[in-house]
Amino acid sequence: MTNSTPPGGMEPENDINGGSPEERLSPDELALRRLMRDAVSDIQPGQEALDHLRRAVPARRTHRRQLLAGSAAACLLALVAVPAALHAANISGSAKTGTANASSAQDTGGTDGGPDGPAAGAGTPSPTGGDGSPDENPTHTGGSHPQVPPGSSDPVDPSDTLAANAPLCSTDDLGDASGYAGASDGAGRVSGWFQVANTSDRSCTVDGGGTVTFAAQGAAESARISVVDHTANDGTTLPDSLGTLILKAGQSYRVQFTWIPAAGGAGGCTPPSTPTPTATATNSPTGEASAPPSGENGASQGAPAAIVLSHTPEAGAPVVNATIDGACAGTVYKTGAVAAQ
């Protein structure tokens, strides 16, 4: 019953020597009072009592703090895990709701292509990077809890993350951005990455991986393309991001992605889609989903199908693109910021 409210005003009025109650006590009570004092009058503290306390109190405090930190981390984890899961669900759902579509900018330079592409694409997926990442942060602050960022066994150096005092990377800090999309594998998957360097001379913190948006080109159907955060067991071999990353001067982070074309080749790719020689892209007829559905949407059927992915760091710049050729419909799984090797 060691509770928080102390018995009111039990001040040390009269410890052993006190005398004030004499007036209000009966002779019997006074006698008892004296007897009690006499009984324990010879008791003295152990010789090392104070020294022992001086050691034990700080030790107990430390212990309490550890317990506190542990429970706080557990709470954070709970707070974080649920929204993160919900969020992921939302994203994959909402991204598919985009309607407007189709052809847009032809050149890879533009972040966003025509008015339509970005509207559908950029609108929904963007929160992904933004929200997804802060969610993950507390996770590893409290120690590496594998649960949230699935299997957080990652490139991020824990010592760096713990010392999260570096300021957030600003647009001035970042530069030297590049994007890459590799060749498709047997299943039509294309993996790639965006890389952004800290070009300043100070350390700065990347909090999450910014955003990845897409613009559909040619026969690609933006309505059937979504960008989602990579999660454990999503079928990709992407690494897990720990959320926050501290970049020392000159270091880079990557946002990795894997494109998985729509199952069964039901994508809107029309046969004519051919690889374009764009940028760093591959020449593989990747998401060239076979299947019947013709590109009803494909505004500019003539243009080769491709998806231009754009990564925008949370700071807002620099924007960097990577193009997946021959892709019409499917899902882009992306990581948060991971340390570039």
Added chain:
Amino acid sequence: MIAPWPVVQAPSDRGDTDGAMSVGTTVDHLTETYRAHYRSLLGLAALLLDDTASCEDVVQEAFIRVHSARKRVREPEKTLAYLRQTVVNLSRSALRRRIMGMRLLSKPMPDMASAEEGAYEALERDELKAALRKLQRRQREVLVLRYFADMTEAQVAETLGISIGSVKAYGSRGLAALRVAMEAPA
């Protein structure tokens, strides 16, 4: 000097020093509290406990608990109240067993009660102590807090978490029982 423990302060003066005492986490506070109250708390524990050998453990544990809780240490004027309450609570057997268990985990106090053994032995032979042992736990607690710690009935009620009426009842019955116990041959 930080946080002088208001040992002799009259109740009316206490509010004024709160600011000065707000930094209570220092070793000074521990030392001050120790000097002012440790011995009387040992006495409190000795009167409450059946097992006087664990008096020092109980008081040590009470000190450690109260002083390691930051929010409690921020209210130095209440430290004694917390300490007494904790001693009372720890004196109950169930809790005491847990402390003894904890002792095994932490480093036990070195050679405690070597020089002090005599006093505890004497207490064991003390007539009053023997009589107190025969009382119900509540009666004993009320009497000890009331007359040894000089608490008012209201303060005893708050410490024990019982009503003032119960304090009065335990007190009068306890006194009567004690009188009988002391008159009867041990």
